Amino acid sequence: MSERAVMSRYAWVLLGLLVCFWGLVGINRLGISYILPIIRPLFHMSLFQAGLLISGTSLTWAFTSWISGWLSDRFGRKMVMLPGAIFACLTTMAMGAAWSWLSMFVIRDLIGVGDGVGWPSGQSALAEEVPPQRRALVAGVFTAGYPFFGSVIGAIVITRLAVALGWRWVFPILGFAFLIVVLALWLYMREPKRGSVPERLDWRNAIKMVRDYRVVLLMLIQSGALAWLQVSNLFNTLFLTGVRHVSLVNAGTFLAVAGAVGIVGTLLLPFLSDYVGRRPVVLVGGVLCGLTLGLYIFGGFPLPVAIALLALNSFFIGVVVPLGSATIIVELVGEELRAATMGLVNFVGVMIGTLALPAIAGAVADGYGIKVGFLLAAICAGLSGLLVLGIPETAPRVLARRAGRTAVVTT
Numbered sequence: 205m206s207e208r209a210v211m212s213r214y215a216w217v218l219l220g221l222l223v224c225f226w227g228l229v230g231i232n233r234l235g236i237s238y239i240l241p242i243i244r245p246l247f248h249m250s251l252f253q254a255g256l257l258i259s260g261t262s263l264t265w266a267f268t269s270w271i272s273g274w275l276s277d278r279f280g281r282k283m284v285m286l287p288g289a290i291f292a293c294l295t296t297m298a299m300g301a302a303w304s305w306l307s308m309f310v311i312r313d314l315i316g317v318g319d320g321v322g323w324p325s326g327q328s329a330l331a332e333e334v335p336p337q338r339r340a341l342v343a344g345v346f347t348a349g350y351p352f353f354g355s356v357i358g359a360i361v362i363t364r365l366a367v368a369l370g371w372r373w374v375f376p377i378l379g380f381a382f383l384i385v386v387l388a389l390w391l392y393m394r395e396p397k398r399g400s401v402p403e404r405l406d407w408r409n410a411i412k413m414v415r416d417y418r419v420v421l422l423m424l425i426q427s428g429a430l431a432w433l434q435v436s437n438l439f440n441t442l443f444l445t446g447v448r449h450v451s452l453v454n455a456g457t458f459l460a461v462a463g464a465v466g467i468v469g470t471l472l473l474p475f476l477s478d479y480v481g482r483r484p485v486v487l488v489g490g491v492l493c494g495l496t497l498g499l500y501i502f503g504g505f506p507l508p509v510a511i512a513l514l515a516l517n518s519f520f521i522g523v524v525v526p527l528g529s530a531t532i533i534v535e536l537v538g539e540e541l542r543a544a545t546m547g548l549v550n551f552v553g554v555m556i557g558t559l560a561l562p563a564i565a566g567a568v569a570d571g572y573g574i575k576v577g578f579l580l581a582a583i584c585a586g587l588s589g590l591l592v593l594g595i596p597e598t599a600p601r602v603l604a605r606r607a608g609r610t611a612v613v614t615t
Contacts, residue, residue, distance in 0.1 A: 211342075214394075215333045219342060221389040222326045223349035225289055228382035229319045230354025231362075232261060232296055233558075235378070236312070237437045238362040238459075239371045241445050241452055247305040251442075251577070255566025257309060258438045261316030262559035266551045268320025273547020276325045280395045281332075281543070285325035289386040292318025296379030300372040320554075324546040327530040331542065332396035336600055337478070340531045344474035347526040348467045351518070355463025363456030413545045418536060421594045422528055425486070426553030428588025429524040431561040432493065435581035438562050440514075443574055448507065458511050466518030473523035474531065481602045482527050482535075483592050490589015493520040497582035501575050517585075524588050529553065535598035557584070 211219075240254055249257070268288065276284040295315040302308035327343060334342045365374045413419045444455040469489070477485040499505070500513040529549050537545045561580060569577030597603065 211334050211338060215330075215342075218333060218393060219330060219345060221385060221392060222330065222346055224353075224382070224385040225389060226322055226326060226346055226349035227353025227357070228289075228292060228296065228378075228385070229322050230350035230352070231358050231378055231382070232292065232312075232315050232319055233350070233434070234354035234437050235358045235362050235375070237441050238359060238452075238456060239366050239374065240441055242366060242371050243308070247308070249305050250566075251569045251574075252563065252566040253305055254442075255438050255562040255564075255569075257305070257312065258434050258562040258566075259559045261312045261319055262434075262554050264313050264316035265320040266316075266554035266559065268317050269323055269554065270320075270547040270551035272321040273324030273328075273543035273545070273550075276321075276328065276543045277541065281325045281329040282393050282395050285321045285329075286386065286390050286393070288318045288321030289389070290318070290383070292322075293379045293383035293386055294318075296382070297376040299375035299379075320550075323529070323550050324543040327534075327546060328543040329393075329396050331530075331534045339534055340474040340478050340482075340527065340599070341471075343526040343530040343534075344470050344522075347522075347530070348470040351463045351466045351470065351522075355466060355518070356460045359456040359460040359463060363453055367453065411548065413537060413541060413548055416537075418595055419533075419545060419549065421591055422532065422549050423552035425490075425524065425528040425588045425591045425595075426549050427556035428490070428584040428586075428591070429521065429528060430553045430557030431584035432497075432521055432557075432581045432588070433525075434558040434562045435565045435578065435584070436497070438565060439569070439574055439578040439581070443501075443578060447574060448510070450507075458514070461511065462515045462518045465515035466522050469519035469522030470526065471522075473520075474526050477523065477527060477531075478599055478601055481597050481599050482532055483595060483597050485523050486527055486592040487589050489520045489523040490592070491586050493517055493524075493589070494582045494584075494586025496520065497585060498579065501578050501582065521585055524585075528588070528592070532595060532598050535600070 236257055243249070244254055272284050272288065292315060295311060295318060298311050299308065302311055326346060330342050330346055331339055362374050365377065440459055441452070441455050444450040444458060445452060450458065473485050473489055496513050496517040500510055500517060503510070503513070505513065529546060533545050533549060534542060561584065565577040565580045568580065
């Protein structure tokens, strides 16, 4: 391995702290679903309202992600990201004080203000601190913080805390724990050195990349992947407890297993893409994710087989988000527009995938049943894989191999 590909000790520690912060975002986004069987009757919610709660951080998340990415390209990653991270911790703690569906919805919108800064600034900071040969792997590790804390740790801890202490204590405890992580990040993180920085704060930088058809396709890919995530988040616990008649604690265990397998996919598949290419891995991952989820919902298999399908579903989708909304962007656009483009892709993805589609899926489920609403997640995952066919290959190793073969043929 060349020396340029070796990560520094600072980069490893920074990655660990950012993984933990992104884990808080996973807790915020996914954790609400684990207590839906408790708070849905308490707050007299329809499935449509439950879908809006799942979407509850999305509107503010979308705008904050977009605007914070644009600002961090000009003013720096640390200066923009960490105040938002502290706000996310404080508003997470406030979830325990909700007294109605509307108050919970408002609190979750406030959480989105802080959560939205994490993706563009965190991924950009890491891309600027690690060697190019490690970008996809590091992007996957960072992304894995979301399912690790949101799906694995969250599914186990939140369901058990809710049963043991009551649901109102869950989020104050978790928000305080992550506040300690964010304070450590504040003390440790330095502002990454960059080769180019926009000379002034030009609002056109926030939207100019929308003219690039490749970026538009990445927006749609992100929309499909996030729709899979949030629609699944809405229905997974309700499906297991209401359709498969599993207890809440056992449902948490099964979802934790699926989340753990998903983390393996989030780490392994981006690493594989370094060698075989971004396009084939995203294509196969998205399509197989859609197929396995469809079989899980409608197959009527024995519970162990169904859980295995759910785990495979999580495994295959793991590659789409880190590559489609981080690594491929880093490899397509210039450094001075990196975070702004990530924020723009995330803005559209969140508006469609996590704001609109969970609410639509909830309304569909109210009319036609949970299975039909859940099917939207499978369709969106499959489409996110197919859309990558319109994106050129960007993996440095693959491009170097192609250039070498071309040179040999030319000579």
